[in-house]
Amino acid sequence: MKYDFETVHKRFNTGSGKWCEMAKYGVSESDDIIPFSVADMEFVTPPEIVDAIKTQLDTSIMGYENPTPEYLAAVCEWMRVRRNWDAKPEWILPSNGVVDAFFRAVQTYTCEGDGVMIMTPVYHPMYMAVNFNGRKLVSNPLINTGTRYEIDFADMERRASDPNTKMLILCSPHNPVGRVWTRDELTRIGEICLRHDVLVVSDEIHFDLIMPGHVHTVFASISDEFAQNCLVMTAPSKTFNIAGLQTSNIFIPNKSLREKYLASLKLSNPNPKCNILGYVACEAGYKFCGEWLDECLKVIDANRRVITDFMAHEFPAVKVHVLEGTYLLWLDLRGLGLGHKELERVNREEARLFFDEGYVFGEQGECFERWNIACPERYVRGALERMKECYSRHMK
Numbered sequence: 322m323k324y325d326f327e328t329v330h331k332r333f334n335t336g337s338g339k340w341c342e343m344a345k346y347g348v349s350e351s352d353d354i355i356p357f358s359v360a361d362m363e364f365v366t367p368p369e370i371v372d373a374i375k376t377q378l379d380t381s382i383m384g385y386e387n388p389t390p391e392y393l394a395a396v397c398e399w400m401r402v403r404r405n406w407d408a409k410p411e412w413i414l415p416s417n418g419v420v421d422a423f424f425r426a427v428q429t430y431t432c433e434g435d436g437v438m439i440m441t442p443v444y445h446p447m448y449m450a451v452n453f454n455g456r457k458l459v460s461n462p463l464i465n466t467g468t469r470y471e472i473d474f475a476d477m478e479r480r481a482s483d484p485n486t487k488m489l490i491l492c493s494p495h496n497p498v499g500r501v502w503t504r505d506e507l508t509r510i511g512e513i514c515l516r517h518d519v520l521v522v523s524d525e526i527h528f529d530l531i532m533p534g535h536v537h538t539v540f541a542s543i544s545d546e547f548a549q550n551c552l553v554m555t556a557p558s559k560t561f562n563i564a565g566l567q568t569s570n571i572f573i574p575n576k577s578l579r580e581k582y583l584a585s586l587k588l589s590n591p592n593p594k595c596n597i598l599g600y601v602a603c604e605a606g607y608k609f610c611g612e613w614l615d616e617c618l619k620v621i622d623a624n625r626r627v628i629t630d631f632m633a634h635e636f637p638a639v640k641v642h643v644l645e646g647t648y649l650l651w652l653d654l655r656g657l658g659l660g661h662k663e664l665e666r667v668n669r670e671e672a673r674l675f676f677d678e679g680y681v682f683g684e685q686g687e688c689f690e691r692w693n694i695a696c697p698e699r700y701v702r703g704a705l706e707r708m709k710e711c712y713s714r715h716m717k
């Protein structure tokens with residue numbers, strides 16, 4: 322490997338929520354245990370990005386900045402080369418994060434009481450975007466076929482055909498179930514939404530984290546009709562582990578939708594801006610860090626294999642879902658026979674395992690765990706040993 326995927330910086334006293342959570346359970350630096358929860362990586366940032374930020378710091382220019390033509394060109398070039406999508410710079414609205422953007426989309430394009438569909442279990446802030454804004458949550462439950470989820474298209478069509486349903490928030494690739502929706506599946510989603518006049522908000526923040534053998538299709542790239550009926554939300558934050566820089570790129574190909582979004586932004590700030598270092602990092606990532614990403618994906622895929630093989634041999638009752646995309650492995654632990662709260666307790670207090678509890682993503686996630694596997698393999702192996710020791714005692 323050309324890059325360093327072994328160094329882990331302990332973040333106990335840095336304000337990292339997931340590290341602080343472990344400290345609450347008495348874990349300290351000397352335990353050499355890392356958290357497997359919140360979706361940032363336990364890898365150091367690509368050196369090209371660190372260098373670009375240092376260069377910017379050396380100029381001592383930290384003033385207001387708009388995205389430069391070079392920045393927009395780098396974003397579009399990444400979309401063209403890596404994501405096979407011919408996006409135009411004028412479609413891009415930089416944003417301080419994707420969550421911020423899908424909350425705003427709900428506020429901009431729907432009214433109180435309108436139905437907003439999500440495909441559950443799903444990334445929990447999507448529920449919040451609907452509920453906190455007084456919209457009606459329309460759940461289209463995914464079908465668990467064992468170690469992979471499928472879309473219930475008949476249910477989706479039925480729910481979309483309700484005239485009150487105005488928006489679908491699509492999670493693509495899907496967090497937490499790890500699906501990379503195929504072109505065919507996305508086409509069926511897009512057609513249903515067009516038939517029933519449902520706007521698609523496509524959160525594609527994980528779109529660069531695609532495992533071997535799978536292909537991510539940007540929703541808007543499928544057809545011009547789809548492009549005109551969607552927002553595509555992207556970011557370099559998961560890709561290069563720079564989530565703390567809160568820089569994302571929201572693509573809105575449809576001019577009138579774009580103008581509506583801008584008008585809504587201006588209601589809270591007439592001159593919205595992003596972070597100068599975020600722009601620098603994003604541009605450097607898209608220009609120089611393709612090789613880093615390729616190596617990173619290999620490390621994640623190797624971790625996935627280690628866990629899948631381990632469970633097959635040691636705990637066949639634990640089902641490891643196929644990881645097609647993201648670095649968040651979805652584990653079905655219902656076979657252990659523990660309730661979800663007891664499972665959480667056993668993991669944290671006995672096994673010293675700090676996952677994201679599956680129930681956070683909706684009740685279909687009870688007794689599941691979401692395991693962030695973007696970390697050095699030695700931590701995965703350490704966790705598996707603790708699991709073996711502890712789960713054997715609890716197996717019913």
Ligand SMILES: Cc1ncc(COP(=O)(O)O)c(C=O)c1O
Pocket residue numbers: 360417418419420421444492496524526527556558564567569
């Ligand atoms: C699907 C999804 N969307 C958005 C985010 C967070 O986006 P941001 O940090 O840009 O607000 C995450 C982070 O885990 C995510 O998984």
